[in-house]
Amino acid sequence: KPYKEAETTAEITAETTNDDETMIRDALARYGTPDRNALRRIFRECRAKVPDITADEIASFIHGKGATATGENIHNPLGLLLTIVPDSISPEAVDTLRRRRAQEQEEQAAEERRRAEEQAGRERERNVPEEEQRKRRLEKARQMLADPSTPGHHRTVLKDMIQNDEQALARN
Numbered sequence: 359k360p361y362k363e364a365e366t367t368a369e370i371t372a373e374t375t376n377d378d379e380t381m382i383r384d385a386l387a388r389y390g391t392p393d394r395n396a397l398r399r400i401f402r403e404c405r406a407k408v409p410d411i412t413a414d415e416i417a418s419f420i421h422g423k424g425a426t427a428t429g430e431n432i433h434n435p436l437g438l439l440l441t442i443v444p445d446s447i448s449p450e451a452v453d454t455l456r457r458r459r460a461q462e463q464e465e466q467a468a469e470e471r472r473r474a475e476e477q478a479g480r481e482r483e484r485n486v487p488e489e490e491q492r493k494r495r496l497e498k499a500r501q502m503l504a505d506p507s508t509p510g511h512h513r514t515v516l517k518d519m520i521q522n523d524e525q526a527l528a529r530n
Contacts, residue, residue, distance in 0.1 A: 378413035385417035389427055390436030403444035408452045415455055419443050489530055496523045 379397045386392045386400075404416050423442050427435035483491070496519075502508050503516045 381413040381417050385420040404447045407447045492523045
């Protein structure tokens with residue numbers, strides 16, 4: 359794109375909402391008190407480089423660069439962030455952030471599915487009659503007892519458990 363066209367795109371897309379400003383203000387607040395012009399400036403400069411960047415993504419870059427802005431020799435961390443954050447924005451950097459976030463969301467969704475499956479399994483197990491639970495426990499105990507690597511003190515407990523479950527099943 360010619361520069362003028364990119365500049366026009368940035369001007370069109372640089373309008374911020376109150377939510378955008380709040381998100382960016384909160385991210386910058388650790389380093390100073392940004393005024394509205396600073397918020398709009400950082401948003402505008404970031405959008406000039408990546409027109410569809412979100413306030414949340416800008417906040418992520420602010421947090422990422424925050425350690426740089428808090429060094430011992432830094433007297434104006436907010437001013438430094440207002441410069442280095444837009445400089446660090448590129449389509450590649452934003453794509454990397456988006457891919458990382460998508461991966462994190464997928465991992466979180468997989469973990470939630472795993473937990474839901476575990477909960478459903480526990481619910482199903484609660485609905486299994488006690489006699490069936492004893493049979494399952496008895497089978498598992500026999501398998502463990504047959505395993506030569508099962509320690510001696512576990513074998514004693516397993517033998518007692520098997521005996522108790524066999525007696526309970528015989529009574530029914």
